[in-house]
Amino acid sequence: MHPDEDRAIQGTGRDADDAKDLLGRNDAGRRGFMLILSSPSGAGKTTLTRMLLQTKELDLTLSISVTTRPRRSSEVDGIHYTFITRKQFEALRDGGELLEWAEVHGNCYGTPREPVEKVLAQGRDVLFDIDYQGTQQVKQKTAEDVVTIFILPPSMKELRARLERRAEDPPEVIAKRLENARNEIRRWTQYDYVLVNRDLQTTFSDLFAILTAERRRAVRLKAGIGAFVEELLRES
Numbered sequence: 001m002h003p004d005e006d007r008a009i010q011g012t013g014r015d016a017d018d019a020k021d022l023l024g025r026n027d028a029g030r031r032g033f034m035l036i037l038s039s040p041s042g043a044g045k046t047t048l049t050r051m052l053l054q055t056k057e058l059d060l061t062l063s064i065s066v067t068t069r070p071r072r073s074s075e076v077d078g079i080h081y082t083f084i085t086r087k088q089f090e091a092l093r094d095g096g097e098l099l100e101w102a103e104v105h106g107n108c109y110g111t112p113r114e115p116v117e118k119v120l121a122q123g124r125d126v127l128f129d130i131d132y133q134g135t136q137q138v139k140q141k142t143a144e145d146v147v148t149i150f151i152l153p154p155s156m157k158e159l160r161a162r163l164e165r166r167a168e169d170p171p172e173v174i175a176k177r178l179e180n181a182r183n184e185i186r187r188w189t190q191y192d193y194v195l196v197n198r199d200l201q202t203t204f205s206d207l208f209a210i211l212t213a214e215r216r217r218a219v220r221l222k223a224g225i226g227a228f229v230e231e232l233l234r235e236s
């Protein structure tokens, strides 16, 4: 994960005015939702996540996962992940502190529950970079407030090339991730939206459009738009 530091869930430090953006978030008084991005390793979700977080008017907050995976050289503890031991992971999981968790490519990953709940309670949206197992768990808990997007690579050859070009993982780890990719790709039907990430800008534009549309769903606007409609109806 390579999120933009100041958009991560811990310490967003933004005030209410800041959050009034082009999409009329707070003006509409709508409920926040959970936007989940999943893909086989190397398809590009971390890159797209960073682009979304850098787009300030979207006002998205990233959920920072805990993981037992070793830290990559480019990663910072507490920013990209919170890196913990398996014992610490089990304590969080058994204490009910994780919204979801899964074993992926031989390591444990999980989403701390409390920070997510806090952001949603403010009527703001949370972005997740989690796998299909975690996506299923979140959907089972709160289907209405979850939007899921699956990112596909343009080809398996390009997927391998992206993992090799990224040069963050040793060859045996890349081999394992490619081996798991087919199983993950077969899950595409479980998602609300599917995007083929050929060109980054095109995929980003598609994500922006999905987010914009989802924010305008009547079910999410109910509370805030009600007062506005009443006002409209009072006009002569």
Ligand SMILES: Nc1ncnc2c1ncn2[C@@H]1O[C@H](COP(=O)(O)OP(=O)(O)OP(=O)(O)O)[C@@H](O)[C@H]1O
Residues within 6 Å of the ligand: 001, 039, 040, 041, 042, 043, 044, 045, 046, 047, 048, 162, 163, 165, 166, 197, 198, 199, 200
């Ligand atoms: N559309 C694209 N065209 C070319 N290269 C891309 C594209 N999208 C992402 N990449 C590159 O592919 C590599 C893998 O991308 P990224 O790290 O975002 O994948 P990921 O899905 O988050 O993988 P992981 O699950 O392992 O974290 C990166 O080097 C990134 O710059």
Ligand SMILES: Nc1nc2c(ncn2[C@@H]2O[C@H](COP(=O)(O)O)[C@@H](O)[C@H]2O)c(=O)[nH]1
Residues within 6 Å of the ligand: 001, 038, 039, 040, 041, 065, 066, 069, 100, 101, 102, 104, 105, 109, 110, 111, 129, 130, 131, 132, 133, 134, 135
């Ligand atoms: N179920 C969960 N999956 C997660 C979480 N955080 C990350 N992930 C997924 O793991 C793989 C590998 O990630 P990497 O950073 O080691 O490349 C990838 O599919 C992520 O989406 C989580 O909290 N829960």
